[in-house]
Amino acid sequence: MPLRVRLTCAYAAAVIAVLILSGLFVYVRLHDDLDDAIDAELRARATAAADLVRNNGPAAVVSTPLEDAEESFVQVLDGDGVLLAGAGTASVQAVSLGQLDTRVGALVEAAVADVDGSARMLVREVATTDGAVFIVVGQSLVDREDALRDVRNSFAVGGPVAVLVASALGYWLAGLGLRPVEEMRRTAGDISARRTGQRLPLPPARDEMRRLGETLNDMLGRLERSFERERRFVSDASHELRTPITVAKTELEGALRSGDFGPDVGEAITAAIEECDSLWQLADDLLVVARADEGGLDLLLEPLAVRAVLDGVRNRFVDRAAAHGRSIVIDVDGDPAVLGDRSRLRQALGNVVDNALRHGAGTITLQGAELDGAVRIDVSDSGTGFTEEMASHAFERFARGDHGRRTAGAGLGLAIVAALVAAHGGRATIVDRRFVRITLPVAGT
Template sequence: MSLRSIGTRLTLWYTGILSLTLLLLGLSAYGLLHYSLSHDIDASLSGVARIIAERVQKEGRTPFPPDVEELFRRFFGFAPANPYFDLLNPLGHPPSGPPPPPPHLPINPQALVNARHGVATFETITGIGPYPIRVLIQPVVERGQVVKVVQVGISLENMYQALHRFVLIMAAVFPLGLLLAGGGGWLLARRALRPVDHMTRAAQRISAEHLEERLLETGAGDELDRLARTLNEMLSRLDESFRQVRRFSADASHELQTPLTILKGEIEVALRAPRSPEEYQAVLKSSLEEIERISRLVEGLMLLARADSGVLRLDLKPLELHRLLAEVAAQMQRLAAAKGIKRYLDHLEPVTVCGDREHLVRLFLNLIDNAIKYTAGGGRVTLSLHREGSQVRAS
């Protein structure tokens, strides 16, 4: 399993994010559990202290240990091994009468001050046993005065053991969950990327000679299906471009072959035997005409190449189109006369247009050259120019 694989990286990212999520959820759950247990302990201590204070007010005596254990069992749901209970006067000393059974817990002076003002105080005491002790100092008020102070406490052993068990459970479940989630993520990634493998193999079979092949679309309409559709559209454009290039190459080869064949034949005939100067001059004139045709063809090919590459620039200027057409017709007079074709200017209406002179000359030269080429000897080529609304028609 390579790290360069998208499926592997997706699995690692998924597992990493899930690990962070589970860790945050575990920490949040641990914090909420700690808060909930602490809140329940404080509420239970408040209930025990309230009942003891009520009994002291009604009966005027200190509850016996069995009574205290029953109160702890009632509020906590179990009887703690060592419940802590003290009944003190507002100064923190034991009152007259039998003292509560040991052990006795130290009392914070600030808690006594709060109790004398009628405020209950919670505190956590450490250093007495292996676990901290949660303590409540609750004042007993009679007729608006604090007459006694109830101190109750319980070891946090059960709470810490519950938190410890929670951590052990999370430590066991966390790796198992990651293993299952990572395996499932890897399988899902492989299944989701399977169409990509199919497209890769199909794309490897496609070459310039087999551009008609297409990638298979699943029809699901998802991102991979849209990718396959986009690639197929690109292949269609490439196929059409290659077809145009082949047609262009075939047409260019055919167009170049004719003047080159004529040029080669005339030169070979002229070299077979000595010729008079007039005959050599005729051959050279004919060769020059063919070279001009080749030159125009090459210029046309270069023009098409520049147009396809997007670097064609037009020098647009006002032009008298009728004069330009007459000049081009005059240039082609010699070629028409060589085939016995009469050139006839039907009607050249004076027209001014904004255009590129060089490209318009090349356009008219090609049109007239084709007209002369495909007109039988002794025929006639007619040129005309006239307006048609906002357009100009040359024929």
């Protein structure tokens, strides 16, 4: 999951937690405040009713002021729990005889006939000239429940909306905060062995992102110097090796022509000449790689018919393939053309065919076709293809599979293919671990 999404989810979870906690706090606080307001009203009403009963008798309770007679009531009960007088919505006694003693002075909630929902009640004992009576004042809780229900509905509707808005805002803020990282990532993806001088963009703010970019740029600087030393060494070594290899080969060929030795010595000299050829090829390959890294490959670009290039490659390897009982066939769709260097393209394709002859099996097929503004050249055979491990780094330098370690070759063939194709503005890939595909721009594009 992308970091931006994870940050947004974390932000949304925090918002949800805050909304739940704040909602609970508001709900409980409102519930308590409403109960306190009702309790204060009941106490005031009980005091007023008690004064009326004490001064004027139980019948005077009907004149007790009620703000909402449909939602509240006042009752006077004698010592036996019999309803003497009342006012408001309750027409039957709200408290039974058995409950009087336990509820005196207490604020309780209970269902009362003729009252919507439950009611909150207060019972108070008053002494009169005729004996003790009980005053019961009550208030319907419908208004309280309506208010609490409105709060719950508001949170149920507004909460998800708030979370969505907060999540969108968090997603935008996360993108804004991670933009420098994304810019550095894109730039880092463009840096290659040929563009080691490029550096990551630094955000203007002196924060952690900038310090990370500065640290990575310092690392890129060290890598650039290391690559430069490596390229210089490879280039110098390949140049310096050519002369002694040429001298050694010349001396060996002269000795071979003299014929003044036994057959065993002749075979040894022939093998040494072949090794000199291999060393020469290795030095030349190293020089190609070094020049490609430096962007110094000299290409003689011209429009080339793909069929003609493939014919040249086939003619070069057809005898070698026949010696191993194999064949090379060409299959070109139409007449596609590319803008390239004939010798370098033949070298790249030759390396692929050479790899197929070394490690593949069966007929080698060279296919060419133009598709979506590019020319695709596929080199395939009937072998087992590339292993998963080898396919992931086949175009790296000195990459060799298990079977490649038992055969000749330094592991530079496909690396040179990638370098030469890239110099032409194309790309070399392995498709489905079965064959090599070279993609080149169409001539004239």
